[in-house]
Amino acid sequence: MNIPIYDALRKYCQEKNALLHMPGHKGGLGFTLAEFQAIGALDFTEVPGLDDLHDPRGVLLEAQQLAAEAWGAEKSLFLVNGATSGIHSLLLAMGEGVRVILPRNAHRSFLGGLILSGGRPEFVECEIDPELGAALSVRPEKYRDKLESCSDIKGGFLVSPTYYGTVNEIKSITRMLGERGIPLMVDEAHGAHLAFHPDYPDSALREGAQAVVHGLHKTMPVLTQAGILHLAADFPWSARVQASHDLLTSTSPSYPLMASIDIGRAMMQEHGREMLEQAKARAERCRREINRIPGFNSRSHEFLEIDGVAGHDPLKVVVEITDLELDGYQLSHHLRMGYGIQVELAGENHILALFSPVNSEEDWDTLIFALQEISRQSAHHPRKRNIGPGLPAIPPLAITPRESFLSPHKTVMIKESKGMISAEMVAAYPPGIPCLIPGEIITAEVVDYLIYLKLRGIPVHGLRDRSLQRIQVVNI
């Protein structure tokens, strides 16, 4: 395997130098636990031979170039603070006051990026699947409408695949923006593996996106926090993105982390196709089996019937409960306590199991077996769907998220907050889509929605006041 970072780390280890430099654990020696000694053995820093992520000329440059080749980018930057830092770098590079189209289901790292940059979000609504209560796509027409109603858009973002594995119509959105000279940037945090097999949905870079962020640790065998920011040749702000990446990245990036990116990339290039082939076959069998179990249902290509969905990653196994007494949270609990299975998330009527090409056949079989048993042991009757109220219309933005963040704040009763400017991001689960972000005006519809959420006991994230009675607003 061509893995330059690991090779350089091994070589440095074999030299058996006296380690009179950082880090203080001295090649793992300072750790008392054997597992940490093993991790520490390759945890070095920018000594000669190991290059420097802030001015890469050696093994790190080579590894980043190998990554760019593997994913089909012009340039790739390693991220040691997750996909979050790639999203922050892109937004920061765009600069203050710049209008950017964002899907309303954007991950909260986008808010951080907007606070750093002073950018102005122009949100587009998502399609919410009524069964899951989750956002699975944005229709391309929403981007067209936004471009028509707003003349000075400088960039567009899209989240694809979603957490649930639905891939959006990237090509048509890229084309639509491209006709106006606007780049599309894709948060492909959950889709780094797609590029390695032709029968999986096409990757965003292949579909023409000009910048793509991967949260590698989510789907590939690499360490947690590892990510990559890929830039295409026609991406307009490469130099500024590089500068933002430098600004936001630690001056002591973890070498085990960066080596794991390189090893993960090499492994996917050498074995990814066959591993993904096998995983896809297992996923198809698993879904067939689940769809035979009374009380459960698992969709994959059926997601393509939803507007704006162009593909589905088969390794995201969504198990919906159709007619069992238990809900998704109870199912998740049973799987953990009774069968030793921990899934990624649970919702009102479903669970989401994330598989990677590395999961064994036994993992797939264990899930099937557990669901068969649970179905046998549970009472069966049709479940009532409880996906919560419809979201209020996206409120108008009075000031940017950055201005809201930096302003003085005060706490007011939600019922008296109409017309004030929010200083908090508030989202109910489901669907996990914010009804407010900092800088937006609290409308009467939002006030009613928040009061309704409290009355119904629907989980709400973002409000500092856990009793859901008060909200932080901008004090003007």
Ligand SMILES: Cc1ncc(COP(=O)(O)O)c(C=O)c1O
């Ligand atoms: C769609 C999406 N984008 C970005 C992120 C941020 O990724 P990370 O946690 O690697 O920083 C996440 C994290 O869950 C995510 O789901």
